[in-house]
Amino acid sequence: MTSTLPPPEAAGWKRARIAQRTLRTDRWWSGPAWTVLGLTAFLVYGLARALQQDHYWVADYHYLTPFYSPCLAGQCVEEAAVFGRLPWDFPWFLPFAVVSLPFLLLFRLTCYYYRKAYYRSFWQSPTACAVREPHGRYTGETRFPLVLQNLHRYFFYIAFGIALLNTYDALVALFHGHNGGFGIGVGNLVLLTNVVLLWCYTLSCHSCRHVIGGRLRSFSRSPARYRMWTAVSKMNTRHMLFAWVTLATLVLTDLYVALVASGTLTDLRLLN
Template sequence: MTATLPPPESSGATRARLPIRTLRTDRWWLGPVLTVAGLTAFLVYGLLRAFQQDHYWVPEYHYLTPFYSPCLSASCEPGSALFGTFPWAFPWFIPYAVISLPLLLAFRFTCYYYRKAYYRAFWQSPTACAVREPHGRYTGETRFPLLGQNLHRYFFYAAFLISLINTYDATNALLHGENGGFGIGIGNIVLFGNVILLWAYTLSCHSCRHVFGGRLKSFGDRPFRYWMWTQISRLNTRHMLFAWITLGTLVITDLYVALVAGGVITDLRIFN
């Protein structure tokens, strides 16, 4: 006859009290450390470039860095404000892309993957599986600044619109070669490569998947929505990969435009 143990609540049992933080022997700390380093490096670079307000536009080829798109200050370089500007020049502490940058930052800040990444890396909640938290209690997303995390579904629409603007920027650059006509240079490849990957990250978002498949009880009479939901679901499995790759391509694209605009390097033309 097998003895049956009483349930924990009746026996007064509690969680095991371990004298050490974890019994894990692998390098569980490496992932959070790399996450902190990667996100911090991107934020520092992005802030410095957003407030530099220089070397963001190459008039010869109409290269515009995504960190300044759309350029909305009256002091934007001639030709760089493809959608018009406000009637005044921005002070140094307001980025030229004053609308798009905060919305894109909010989209990534509330992204399901990034939430997991910085919860573990910065707030250590938890740092890793089977690793004791340093916090005395768990409050979830019930306190500031996490109360607005569910706004992610709305930030998705803003990110979708900004991706369209970035696509327009890249296409516009194709139409302004060295002689004023169609042309392709390394900068065009960099811009389009970045746009394609930004679309991959945006469309692989869980909110995008919900747009096509959410609130439906059956796909039976909606074959197009089912097809779209299926394709987005395939992208969704690589959402984390696209989240990191696009941080890198944003920096590479901005750095390339800055170097060409500053005269440090010359854009290699493939076709003019």
């Protein structure tokens, strides 16, 4: 059936010219605003703690904050330096965990969810649906520097290794209770909770989903990988939640270790 209506151009129709940035009446700006506040708060706290270079280690219970793992500087406490120390001290502006922190930040910076978050909030491209963006043109991620976002898949492998390191830090602390035996304190629970949630965020990553099942031509020939891919796909639906939760748990874990290390808090022991 052919339409009898004339084309819009023939009828003299034109695109609507709206002077307002948007006609939306809801609080469309609240989401981007909270995103700016949340990400900025994390970056400010993380930078301050990385440059503090103190209160990162609780010798009595082997608590090491993830912000300082692995600790490689010459001035690191020997017991905290799992992989040994470099033969020189780091300057004040260089974090002790200089090997891991840049890659962890790049892993999150190039994350699919975080891209959407800071594109909309900081870059305003666009700030929200049906809201005019302030940029004259759109080039996507085809030019420098945004083309480097494609390195996310490689940062995933590094982040996976760092998650293993954080897991080791949390598990080894269980065997440093009183008298060097097995023990559990509130700090152990904090470290373990942080590690579990970090794994949830890391494994729910789109890159992990692709590594497991993205190149398979037939799932029927790889039932084990199909089950793993299905599990990761279910976790992937909560990737945004894990992205925000792990920012909070990283801060809370580091803060707890710092307060115990400084003597402000006493770690409550539940066992031994």
